[in-house]
Amino acid sequence: MEQIENIALFDMDGTLCDYDKGxxxxxxxxxxxxxxxxxxxxxxxxxxxxxxRADMIKSSESWWVNLPRFQLGWDVLEVAKSLEYRIMILxxxxxxxxxxxxxxxxxxxxxxxxxxxxxxxxxxGLVYGKVLVDDYPGYIKGWLEWRxxxxxxxxxxxxxxxxxxxxxxxxxxxxxxxxxxxMERVKLR
Ligand SMILES: [Mg+2]
Numbered sequence: 001m002e003q004i005e006n007i008a009l010f011d012m013d014g015t016l017c018d019y020d021k022g023x024x025x026x027x028x029x030x031x032x033x034x035x036x037x038x039x040x041x042x043x044x045x046x047x048x049x050x051x052x053r054a055d056m057i058k059s060s061e062s063w064w065v066n067l068p069r070f071q072l073g074w075d076v077l078e079v080a081k082s083l084e085y086r087i088m089i090l091x092x093x094x095x096x097x098x099x100x101x102x103x104x105x106x107x108x109x110x111x112x113x114x115x116x117x118x119x120x121x122x123x124x125g126l127v128y129g130k131v132l133v134d135d136y137p138g139y140i141k142g143w144l145e146w147r148x149x150x151x152x153x154x155x156x157x158x159x160x161x162x163x164x165x166x167x168x169x170x171x172x173x174x175x176x177x178x179x180x181x182x183m184e185r186v187k188l189r
Contacts, residue, residue, distance in 0.1 A: 006187050007129040008085035009119075012104060013092075014135035015073035015155050016111070022067040026057045041159055058094070064103025069111065072155035072171055076133050079180045083187055087112070090127050092139070093120040130186050137163040144168075151186045153179055 013019035020040040030053050031037065038050045057063055080087055089108055094100050101120055108116055119127050124134070125142040132143050133153045137160055140152050144167055152168040154160055160170065171179050 004130070006083075006085050007088055008080040008131040008133065008183070009088050009090040009124075009127060009129035010073065010077060010080075011091060011124075011132075011134035011136070011139070012089065012107070013067075014070065014157055015133055016070060016077065016089075017067040017073075017107065018070040019067060020157075021070075022063065023054060023057065026063065027053060030057075058097060059099055061099040061103040061106070064100050065106045065110070067107060070155065072173055073133060073135075075173070075176055076153050076155070076171060076179060079176065079183055080131070080133075083180075083183055085131065085183070085187065087116060088127075088129065089116060089118040090124055090129070090132070090134075091118070091120055092122065092124070095122070131183055135160055140165070140168060149186075149189075151182055153183070 010016055023040040023042070027038065027040070027050070038046045042051060042054055077087065091104055104120065105118060108118055121127065123142070124139045125146055129150070131151045131153065132140065133155070134140055134143070135155045135157050140154060144150055144152065144165065150167060152165070154163070154168050154170045156170050156172040164170070169175070169179055169182055
């Protein structure tokens with residue numbers, strides 16, 4: 001049988017890009033001195049004006065282009081490269097915000113180079129890979145539903161601290177060897 005290609009899929013926000021930090025920085029610039037601080041991740045309980053400001057921030061292409069890197073995702077990326085995985089980007093595209101799509105593409109061009117393949121989708125479960133690197137339990141569950149042997153590396157965040165699954169390794173910055181050996185094992189089978 002022809003060998004199945006070794007593809008590692010990487011999410012962007014909360015994996016390779018520090019979306020929350022980028023949002024926190026811009027929200028702070030728009031805050032009046034006597035307003036309370038509402039930090040990301042944005043919760044539905046936050047006032048409407050905070051959500052409106054966040055929407056305004058996200059409508060700027062350059063905000064997406066200039067998002068800082070998120071180190072946990074880059075640690076895993078280095079492992080994937082050293083194991084000679086083919087790196088592909090798998091990111092969600094906001095329904096009503098095409099500027100985010102172009103901003104994401106430009107971010108990839110300047111941080112990873114223009115040759116990296118990108119899939120922008122509303123349904124990550126459609127896309128094949130041996131490994132998925134993603135911070136969001138909702139997408140992880142959707143992807144694993146069809147991949148009984150797939151491996152997920154989940155960069156740790158406050159939002160995923162209670163999520164666990166036998167095929168998921170939560171990477172905290174402390175267990176890179178565990179990540180590496182799991183990715184090696186999956187690649188060899
Ligand atoms: Mg994410």
